[in-house]
Amino acid sequence: MxxxxxxxxxxxxxxxxxxxxxxxxxxxxxxxxxxxxxxxxxxxxxxxxxxxxxxxxxxxxxxxxxxxxxxxxxxxxxxxxxxxxxxxxxxxxxxxxxxxxxxxxxxxxxxxxxxxxxxxxxxxxxxxxxxxxxxxxxxxxxxxxxxxxxxxxxxxxxxxxxxxxxxxxxxxxxxxxxxxxxxxxxxxxxxxxKDNPEPSESFDFIGMLMLSPGLALLLFGVSTLPEEQSITADKVWIPMLIGALLVIGFVVYSFKPKHPLLDLRLLRNRNLTVASITLSVFTIAFMGAGLLFPSYFLQIHGESTLHAGLLMAPQGIGAMLTMPIAGMLADKVPIGRTVPFALLLITAGFFAFTQVGTDTSYWLLCGSLFVMGLGMGGTMMPIMTSALRTLTSHEVARGSTLLNILQQIAGSVGGAVMSVILTAELNKSTPIPGLTDPVTGAPITEAGLAIGAQMKPELAATVPDPTILERGLAFAADSFATTFMVAFVLTALTLVPALFLPRKREQSHLADDQKTATPVILH
Known part of the structure; x- marks a missing residue:
């Protein structure tokens, strides 16, 4: 009914x-x-x-x-x-x-x-x-x-x-x-x-002791990669291994209790599984690289923090135009017919950042951010809507938790991976003889000096050979371009799971479940 x-x-x-x-x-x-x-x-x-x-x-x-x-x-x-x-x-x-x-x-x-x-x-x-x-x-x-x-x-x-x-x-x-x-x-x-709390489920202490520390250790190890620059470093592989074992243990255990901390049984729902994979791949690629966009404007173009922020605005404006439309369409049109086109917009806009240099046109970059924003507005919320629509009210709550967890993990992994790639690329720059970093003691490279001069223009006046700054800045721009290329390829790969999103109008189980369901609470 x-x-x-x-x-x-x-x-x-x-x-x-x-x-x-x-x-x-x-x-x-x-x-x-x-x-x-x-x-x-x-x-x-x-x-x-x-x-x-x-x-x-x-x-x-x-x-x-x-x-x-x-x-x-x-x-x-x-x-x-x-x-x-x-x-x-x-x-x-x-x-x-x-x-x-x-x-x-x-x-x-x-x-x-x-x-x-x-x-x-x-x-x-x-x-x-x-x-x-x-x-x-x-x-x-x-x-x-x-x-x-x-x-x-x-x-x-x-x-x-x-x-x-x-x-x-x-x-x-x-x-x-x-x-x-x-x-x-x-x-x-x-x-x-007003609250009327009615505790209806026992708390899964065993699941909590495995999942929360497991996630924290796993993400700690991944996030330490940019600092250590090697997956074999003790601070990287030890917490990653322990965290992974705890998470795997939780996955095996979670099918046993009636009310697990995170209900992985929901992944039997095809829509939720496809949506989870699509969101995870997209978040790793786009959100990881998105953190580096302001850094590019700050470090390569020497913009102030305010100007760097203003240059990011077109992305949000683009999303503002399409998100309300996507919200209405999600109630009427299967997202398998809309989301792939939104992802194509993001991919097309992203390509310009794979070609960045020291003097790339702001018109091109801001236009690309605007196109990416148009695509973003038609991607994330429609996918979540579709995933939740085919679940019962109790499942919607647990499904929301699952999607949130996956997004946080993917965001951390994406940020760490992109930082590792960018740092590794920048470290390939030519070291300057006799110059070392006063904080770390490491040799200062041409790219490092050029970035420092962009952040502090007064530093440029102390460099005896201006061509060092030119070479370093060009190398740093190429390093950003390489990092963005990796993110671009991952974003394009998001189209693969997106093709499996529902292309027919799915039946909502929420309405049928409404009479007997308790209020939706996140699980």
Whole structure:
């Protein structure tokens, strides 16, 4: 029996009020990732740290996200979604304020982990709250609303971060979360419905002891690769091996309990499996390389952080144009007929970055980012919508968790892989005799000196031979191009699983399950 007539086609005022709380929390979480991406060179300068060390400000945040997501469903059952959502907001805001007080890179990474523990719960809890409020027949429009933070993040994050760093100091990219967090807490207290927690499932402690530490160790090992430059380094292979064994142990174990921490039995659903593979490959390729776009503008073109942020805006504008359309189409048209075309747009736009040099036209690069944005708007949310539509309401909650976990893992792997490739390419540059890095003691290469001169123009005046800077900058640009080429090939390969996405209108099981289902809670 269908419930298509039981809910209005549009998202009504009550739903939109709740959506405001969810979007505000998600904006804080996503904005913080994109804001920090343009601050990496500033952190290197302020704390006298290497790129690999500073990259942990983003990796630590992602590790915390991946660790806490599996626990969110049980905690929501136990304490209630409103109470847990407000706790996550408080934790995220507190972590932000502490980040602004950091005196060294170690403290900053530790406080970013605290931020991630709160941020990891905001998006999945928000999806749970919104799914419950909107109902099954409006899930496509719901995903379009939840996509707003994903639009605002790439647009406003780099711009806001660049402006705050250039006009004030790096501390303000974190302090800005204080008034937003306080406002979100007050808004949530007023708008979100009162909790009626009804713990219905026992907590899978054995699964937690395997999955959360396993993910943390595995991602720690992968993320240490850029720093160690070798997979045989003890800091890389030991945590990776232990983490992989724990995750494999969890996979074997998870089919035994009635209520596992992460329900891998859902992968028997073809749509969810294909969507998971497509999203994972896409995230590794595109999100990993996406972190390097601002670095290219900063280090090769010598732009300020504000200008680098403004140059990233076309990508978000493109996504803003297509995401609402994709949300409506997801309720009517099988995504197997739309997503491959969106991926072709991303691939076409990406190609220009494989050809970058020291003087590549901004018109070409911004136009390419805009085309990629158009494709992004028609990719991620429609895939998730399709995957969730064919699940029952209880399965939607567990399916959301699975997709979130896979995205976090893929994002960490993508960021680490692209950083390793870029660092390895830059290290092939010619060393300058007699010059060593005062921090690491390693020889300074022509590319390293050229990048330093771009970041600090006064350094260029001290170089006796200007041709060193020209050669180094050209080599650095080629290194970025090589890294982008790897990401481009991976993005193109995403088309392979995308061809298996459903090409016929799938029957939604959410409506049929609505009468007997308990509220959707993330598991």
């Amino acid at each position: 269908s419930s298509q007539t039981s809910a209005p086609a549009k998202l009504d005022g009550a739903v939109l009020k709740i959506a405001g709380v969810v979007v505000l929390g998600a904006i804080m979480s996503i904005l913080d990732v994109t804001v920090v991406s343009v601050a990496i060179p500033t952190f290197q300068d302020q704390f006298g740290a290497t790129y690999a060390e500073v990259a942990w400000t983003m990796t630590g945040y992602t590790l915390a996200l991946a660790t806490v997501i599996p626990l969110t469903g049980w905690a929501a059952d136990r304490f209630g979604t409103k109470r847990l959502y407000m706790t996550a907001l408080l934790l995220f805001t507190l972590g932000s304020v502490l980040c602004a007080t950091a005196d060294n890179i170690g403290q900053l990474v530790a406080y970013r982990v605290l931020q991630g523990l709160g941020g990891g719960m905001l998006m999945p809890l928000g999806m749970t709250i919104m799914t419950r409020a909107a109902g099954p027949e409006r899930i496509g429009r719901l995903m379009a609303v939840l996509g707003i933070p994903m639009l605002l993040g790439p647009i406003s994050g780099p711009i806001l971060g660049g402006w705050l760093i250039d006009s004030y100091s790096w501390h303000w990219i974190f302090l800005i979360n204080l008034p937003i967090g306080i406002g979100a807490l007050i808004y949530a207290q007023i708008v979100l419905p």
